[in-house]
Amino acid sequence: MARPIWTGNLSFGLLNVPVSLMSGTRGTDLSFRMLDARDRKPIRFERVNADTGEEVPWKDIVKAFEYDKGSYVVIEKEDIASAAPETHESVEIETFVDADAIDVRFFEKPYVLVPGKRAEKGYVLLRETLKKAKKIGVARVVIRTREYLSAVMPLGDALVLVLMRYPQELVDPGEYKLPGGKASAYRIAPKELAMATELVDSMASAWQPDDYHDEFRNRLSEIIRKRIKQKGKTTKVLEAADEVEEGTATNVVDFVALLQKSLGEKGGKTGKTAPRQTAKATAGKAPAKKAAKPRKSA
Template identity: 35%
Template sequence: MRSIWKGAISFGLVTIPVKLYSATEQKDVTFHQVHREDGGRIRYKRVCTQDGEEVPYSDIAKGYELATGEMVVLTDEDFEDLPLSTSRRIDVLQFTPAEQIDPIYFAKSYYLEPDAQGAKPYVLLRDALESSGQVAVVKVALRQRESLATLRVRDGVFVLETMLWPDEIRAPDFAFLEEDIEVRAQELSMAESLISTMESDFDPSEYHDTYREALQQVIEAKVAGKEVIAAPEEEEARPAVDLMAALRASVEAAKREREGEPAKPKKAASKAKQAKEGEEKAPPKRKTRKSA
């Protein structure tokens, strides 16, 4: 891994030099926009809407559009004068229980590695934080943007998780929250039973990106000049008419799946049975003569 930022954790009078690394990476299959006929790459030019001329990257600045449509142009010098007091510093603001922070605030995760002579104070703060069972709430500036963040310990390493500001979290303003929806005790009990049946320890290695794998197979097949076989379409789930019956069937299916038994297609079996009974009851067909 390559570090993307260098700074220091400021903890009281203690300063711990650290390097910052991105803790996650996207595994998406990337594409280029190409000409359908010959596969040539599509290039875009940076053209000014005022004079129609192509603009070199060195002449491009950031602009903030006002409600009137006027544009305020900001230069690099304008950003340099901004009061980013936490620039190159991770300031510890407080310590708090992790369960008090809603996961909706978390944005991106980074690893922190001790730099230079910072290994001993790094390990000291790490062990103290881990034994306390809390997380550190900090403030940090990354890419000219100040963010709240938390420091926690994972596999012996500090993880810095940047957070959104409170005014960046949308309120769930949905109409159904104002409705008086009645849930019967039997339905609630059956739903709780379904949850209990499906309960297990979380193992992320059990899950994988089936879409990305299928897409990769399509690409490999086209490279090899083979015919691409479409995956079977899954039946679209429809809203349950009888909620109680749907919950009961879900509990039974979950139990069978946990016991390793394949789910029995009840509907298909009943239709086949009805068709067979119809054939047995149906009278023999009469032969009709063809006219000369």
């Protein structure tokens, strides 16, 4: 059974709801070790002095900030402790905003808030109030020694806390060269827009997250299973496929033909589209050459 990250209070106004902060994600990445290719022994990384090459024990290591090339200021443990938030193990809601008011780029990592014993009433009160008002709470949450900006929102029977990024962490899209203005400025005809809309409608379906899987991880897991079965035999690391070569880009694109072909393949039917069948934009590039097949391992 999963253990809480901490058990504390969810506070809004003068109300405090005892809750446990639980992880809302599950790690699924495959973990690899680095081995010496000559004898398949693990490689050990050591902490060494950049000048002397001598190993440095943990007790002699300090944290420092490089404020200029080669110039450092040491930050003591007391400095970090003094900067840490005074409150611990709490979620303090500071304000409530419209549920659709926050740019999706601000949301980062989800957690689940679980009510403590005999705290169900306050928990459900906040959950149902947020649903009815269509609001989410903007809060400060302390995890270990770090304070984060977060959002508290209802999700079914749960209250979910999502860590948020600060504004300075986001890049303003305006820093990039983007095609602004109206569609007519790019010679997009009403017929093209209508056909593109029809294509989107024909590919529309209800969001079914279980339809999507990490296919790379699944394929790599299968390769690993085969390697384990072959353990003791001569094996070779799979060789990567040759890179796909792209053709020369062109600005001459028949959007109507592409849309008609896409609609023809869909047969004009609506309904769920398998993830692997999602249409990809091809405007601006000639078709890429087919990648060479990877060579079979011995």
